[in-house]
Amino acid sequence: MFTASKKNPVDRIFSLITALASFSIIILIAGILFVLFSEAMPAIKKFGVVKFLLSTDWDPVKESFGALTNIYGTLLTTLLSLMIAIPIGMGIAIFVTEISPNFLKTPIGTAIELLAAIPSIIYGMWGLFTLSPIMSSTIEPFLKKITADVPLIGVLFQGTPMGIDILTAGVILSIMIIPFTASISRDSFNLTPAVVKESAYAIGATKWEVIKNIVIPYSKLGVFGGIVLSLGRALGETMAVAFVLGNNHRITTSLLDAAATITVTLANEFAEADKDIYLSSLFYLALVLFVMSFITLAIAKYFLLRAERKYSR
Amino acid sequence: MTRENRRKLEGCIALSLSALAAFLGLFWLVFILGDVMIHGIKAMNLSLFLSDPAPAGAEGGGLRNAFIGQGMITLFATLTGVPVGVLGGTFLAEYARGRKIARIISVLSDIMVSVPSIVIGTFIYAVLVKPAGHFSGWAGAVALSVIMIPVVLRTTEDMLSLVPWTLREAAFALGAPYYKVILQVVYRGAAAGILTGILLSIARVAGETAPLLFTSFNNSFFSLDMNQPISSLTVTIFQYAMGPYENWHAQAWAASLVITVFILILTIAGRLIIQWRYR
Numbered sequence: 035m036f037t038a039s040k041k042n043p044v045d046r047i048f049s050l051i052t053a054l055a056s057f058s059i060i061i062l063i064a065g066i067l068f069v070l071f072s073e074a075m076p077a078i079k080k081f082g083v084v085k086f087l088l089s090t091d092w093d094p095v096k097e098s099f100g101a102l103t104n105i106y107g108t109l110l111t112t113l114l115s116l117m118i119a120i121p122i123g124m125g126i127a128i129f130v131t132e133i134s135p136n137f138l139k140t141p142i143g144t145a146i147e148l149l150a151a152i153p154s155i156i157y158g159m160w161g162l163f164t165l166s167p168i169m170s171s172t173i174e175p176f177l178k179k180i181t182a183d184v185p186l187i188g189v190l191f192q193g194t195p196m197g198i199d200i201l202t203a204g205v206i207l208s209i210m211i212i213p214f215t216a217s218i219s220r221d222s223f224n225l226t227p228a229v230v231k232e233s234a235y236a237i238g239a240t241k242w243e244v245i246k247n248i249v250i251p252y253s254k255l256g257v258f259g260g261i262v263l264s265l266g267r268a269l270g271e272t273m274a275v276a277f278v279l280g281n282n283h284r285i286t287t288s289l290l291d292a293a294a295t296i297t298v299t300l301a302n303e304f305a306e307a308d309k310d311i312y313l314s315s316l317f318y319l320a321l322v323l324f325v326m327s328f329i330t331l332a333i334a335k336y337f338l339l340r341a342e343r344k345y346s347r
Numbered sequence: 348m349t350r351e352n353r354r355k356l357e358g359c360i361a362l363s364l365s366a367l368a369a370f371l372g373l374f375w376l377v378f379i380l381g382d383v384m385i386h387g388i389k390a391m392n393l394s395l396f397l398s399d400p401a402p403a404g405a406e407g408g409g410l411r412n413a414f415i416g417q418g419m420i421t422l423f424a425t426l427t428g429v430p431v432g433v434l435g436g437t438f439l440a441e442y443a444r445g446r447k448i449a450r451i452i453s454v455l456s457d458i459m460v461s462v463p464s465i466v467i468g469t470f471i472y473a474v475l476v477k478p479a480g481h482f483s484g485w486a487g488a489v490a491l492s493v494i495m496i497p498v499v500l501r502t503t504e505d506m507l508s509l510v511p512w513t514l515r516e517a518a519f520a521l522g523a524p525y526y527k528v529i530l531q532v533v534y535r536g537a538a539a540g541i542l543t544g545i546l547l548s549i550a551r552v553a554g555e556t557a558p559l560l561f562t563s564f565n566n567s568f569f570s571l572d573m574n575q576p577i578s579s580l581t582v583t584i585f586q587y588a589m590g591p592y593e594n595w596h597a598q599a600w601a602a603s604l605v606i607t608v609f610i611l612i613l614t615i616a617g618r619l620i621i622q623w624r625y626r
Contacts, residue, residue: 052438062459069474126365154556159600242362270463270464320466323465327463
């Protein structure tokens, strides 16, 4: 953009170096796709695409591999964590933007940010040693008791409460993604013009009605983007769930059963895979996860960019 | 009940619930931090930092190898990741400002920031570990630097964009070529912001475990050789917490406390710098 300076040779070299540095991102993404694809090639040839994605086999001895149990575990824990995190995250955002007295805004905002900074392995360890015993001794038996006679829902809480299961993993995952949902919702809520809110107050709306009918509809693009971003994060989370999910390659209907996610399988089995087709299948899983989270994150980014454009007008 | 009362009641319930949600957020933070604190301080002693692990199951010993290993991996990751990130951000905010390619790379880096870190571990395994035939500290450092690059790149881009364009014009008017303007004017104006980005990216990778599991792997002996498997705090925490010995669990808590305090200090320092500079 600055043609005059292009004549300077040093400047040309410097601009080339910076260009190369920024293209490293494109090279990395293309490289990851290419390397994972070529490493997964033997497994892709052997198991195909649809068959691999829909097969529940995961048998290193018979060398028969399919991704469905892993994908099922990933989706189930993610879904569960979103169901807990979305209402709480939105509640935090509403509290911080609309209700909270000023002196509470900073501590809660900081707390949320620190919650996001704690590394996932700490969540995992805390989950194993502290949360999991609480879940197995108190919360899970309670849920079992109140849902025992309810049709359909009762199925979700069958089995022995061990604390090492999908429910515990979902709860830990939800604590991890609450900060993302909360901070993006807060930023979106903050963009609602005061004039619009004041007009609603002026015709007699209560605070909750303003939030429900003005603020949330106005900021729904950004909030939705934030939720999809949290979804993308939850899909790829490894250490927080690795401790408390067990590693069980089975499709289960009960939330009190152990399961496996793509990430947990990779973390537990990658360094131990002794046969080529085993390792190749794990690379195949990594490729599936990469594609899944890339698409999810791209959708999130699309909505956040649209929200940004809408508000900047 | 009159209609007004019903509306008031509904509002009251909804607002109380959201206040409850906010305190739940605070509660988790206090619960987790407090728990790490209590268990960690109990297990904290000097030999944790000064001696190497005792044989499995035996009492005593420390995690000196893991502290040193973690430090080396993080240091080399920073030394490669930060320059690439800062220079890449410079291209987006300066030479390619407003061009389509800058927008595309910016969006792609935003996506890369959230890509599962374990996938990056498998990628580095295929590129560096498999051809070499063994796990190595270098592979771990490269994996962490790959995670760092997009974080540093995006913050640098944002921070450079905050430097007023007129500042650059003033320097151009003195006849300075663009690279001198960037190095001597723009970088100075954005120094605090770039530093914050670097601190936060170090905080981000210092707690990463998944990408180290099959790159730097683990080593129960003291080693400074980056060409060999090297121990890191996070992988050691994973191994010890999953292991059967009480002694291991205690050391895992102590290591967690050290790493959590380190990361929170970096995060808070980053926030303070931003508040002090851009208030």
